Amino acid sequence: MKKTLSSVQDLIVVIDRDMRIVISNWKNCDSIAANEKMGHPLCYSCLMKQTKPCESCCLLEVFATGKCCKFEIEDPLDNKPKLIELSPLFDDNGNVSMVVRHAKDISECKSIESTLKMREKQQAVVAKLGQEGLAGAELDNLMQESVRLVTDTLNVEYCRIMKKEGDNTVMVAGVGWEEENNTKTESEDSKNDIVCYTLYSDCEEKSAIQGDISQDKYNYTSNYTSGLSLLKENGIVSGMDVTIGSREDPYGVMNVHTTQRRVFTKDDMHFMQSVANVLADALSRKEAEENLKKYAKRLEDANHLKVLFTDILTHDLLNPANIIRGFTEELIIIEDENSKQNLLDKIHKNNERMIYMIESASKFIKLESVDDIKYEEQDFLPILEKVVRNLSSEMNKKDIHFDMKAMGPYPSFINPIMEEVFLNLLSNAIKFTPPNGRISIAISDAMDKWKIQVTDTGSGINNDDKDMIFERFRRADKGSIKGSGLGLAIAKRIVELHGGEIGVENNPIGHGSVFWFTIRKASFF
Incomplete structure (x- = not known):
């Protein structure tokens, strides 16, 4: 049995009913002095460093019940957390004669558990602040809540947000420092110029803690290098700061300070940077608003x-x-x-x-400015015929040959202002067509739309001008023919309000242009 115990790294002892250690793997335990290992020492004296049995002794409970028992303690031998397992050994009559005590080091497990709990707490804080930021919380309240939660989560005495104003910095939210500011007799400038150094910043890969503040071995942030005396006066020896916003144009910094010698971990830094990012997002949203x-x-x-x-x-x-x-x-x-x-x-x-x-x-x-034009199902052919009748005298004056290929009906969704499009395109065709020229109007089926084409035999339009003639106050060069430069822009706007398109092409049979536009069909008439 001794050989078996000696192969186990954890401390295992066997204790009899007199609470004496009868068997053990002492050599695996350097925390017990050699003279205390002599003979069969009392368990509470040798293992617990006590002069009398422990209160609520679990060992006696195992002797009485014959049941195994587990519990955690901080081992007085090495001050590490241990899981203690007590297992009974029975004699031939079924009575508990001895108990095996197994002390397992769980310090690494505890450290991992503590880290996971801290991460969970930090994530919850970031999530809470993020929700408040998205909900539109007031910036002042969000910043004050941030420094309060960071102080509590990282277990530090001081936390602050410093806003950059030119070459100076001003505290906009803080925990711990506001009491100091109320008691100090320094000038207002010195109160607002406290952020000074970082032992672990968002631009460092490793902690920079090297000793106490008097050794001047800290990494100082270039823009916040004053106020060191105030840090010394408050006994601060550890700190960390992160940037709020971009490095090129930051809003400021968030920093924490403590009087405890402490190496801030990367998780601590990432948590604090996440809070700073939440604040940066809130600032960006505020600026956008x-x-x-x-x-x-x-x-x-x-x-x-x-x-x-x-x-x-x-x-x-x-x-x-x-x-x-x-x-x-x-x-x-x-x-x-x-x-x-x-x-x-x-x-x-x-x-x-x-x-x-x-x-x-x-x-x-x-x-x-019109967004809610009302549309009705109707045949647009009567509107077009009315425009042709009104302009027929103008065509007769120039002996223009006119032809309209339209059988009808043409059910569509339109507003009466559509008449302005017919009027504009036909009047332009008359204006630019020379005497004895030709103008034709054709209507064709274009799937879910009607396509109306107005063709003339005028001088045509240069390719460079075709894109700009539908813009307001833009007009192609037509010599002595004048215009406001708004007619086609008005026509385009009306067509677009009706969900259609408008354009111009060259007349395929010679000189002139073909202006066309589309109108939505009605589902039924």
């Missing part, structure tokens, strides 16, 4: 200016222009002299152009 509010305010102001500009166009400018139109038309009728009538014609034409520009700009501005 502020930017959104400013942007919303600018949009609101811009919309107000747009409404004001529309009112100015439709009232302050259009009204006097209409008055000029009336007087000019009346003067043209009564004027006999050709020279004066010629001048009045020029005034009238330019005034008509100004009225057209004002009305076009007003239409475009209103369309820019």
Whole structure:
């Protein structure tokens, strides 16, 4: 049996009813003096360093019940946590004659268990702060809660968040330091300049603790190197800090300090950096919210200016222009002299152009702000035929040959403003088509849409101009033909509001252009 025991590394002893050790593997235990191993020493004297039996002696319980017993103690022989297992040995009559005591070192297991519990606690803190940050907690409250939880989790006396302001730093939240600040008689600047050094920072791979603070062997953070005297006065010998935000443009730092000589682990550092990252995310969200509010305010102001500009166009400018139109038309009728009538014609034409520009700009501005246009199921052919009738006299003046290939009906989802698209494209075709030219309108089936094409035999449009003619105040060079540069932009906006597309191509049979757009079909009519 002694040979078996000697092969076991843990301390195993066999104890009789007199509480004396009768068999053991003493040689595996250097914590017991040689003179104490002589003979058959008492278990409580040799193993527990006591002069009398232990209170609530588990050994006596095993002798009385014959049942095994397990419990944990801090072994007085080496001050390590041990798992004690007591197992009874029975004689021929079934009585407990001796008890085997097995002391197993569980310090490594305890260390792992403690580490896991600490990690779990740290993760819970990060999760809690993260939830509060996502829920939109006030930054001041979130920072104060962060330093409180970090202090409690890492079991330190001091924790602070320092905000960077130019070349200085200001404490925005803290635990431990606020009491010091209330009792010190130093200037306000010194109170706000306490963060000074780090023994374990987010940029170090290993702990930098080398001794007490007087040995000056610590790694100092370049931007926070003052206030060392205050740390010494408070007996601080260990600390750690991490950056809040990017290294290039940090918000500041979070740091912890303690009066205990301590090597902060990588887990401690990662935990603290995770808290700092939560704060950085909250700061970014706060900044984004502020930017959104400013942007919303600018949009609101811009919309107000747009409404004001529309009112100015439709009232302050259009009204006097209409008055000029009336007087000019009346003067043209009564004027006999050709020279004066010629001048009045020029005034009238330019005034008509100004009225057209004002009305076009007003239409475009209103369309820019419309989001809830109501659409109805209807055949758009009657609307198109109305536009053709209204412009037929213009085509007759230029002897334009007109052809429309439309059988109908064409059920679609449209709003009455669609008439403006037909009017714009057909009037443009008339304007740019020379006398005796040709204009045609064709409607084709394009799966879930109708495709309308307006073809002319004008001078055509350069490829470089095709992308920009649908932009507001952009117009292709057409020589003496003038325009506001808004007609096609208005047409594009109306088509897009209807969920369609608009474009232009070259006339495949010669000079001219083919303007086309699509309209959604109605599911039934």
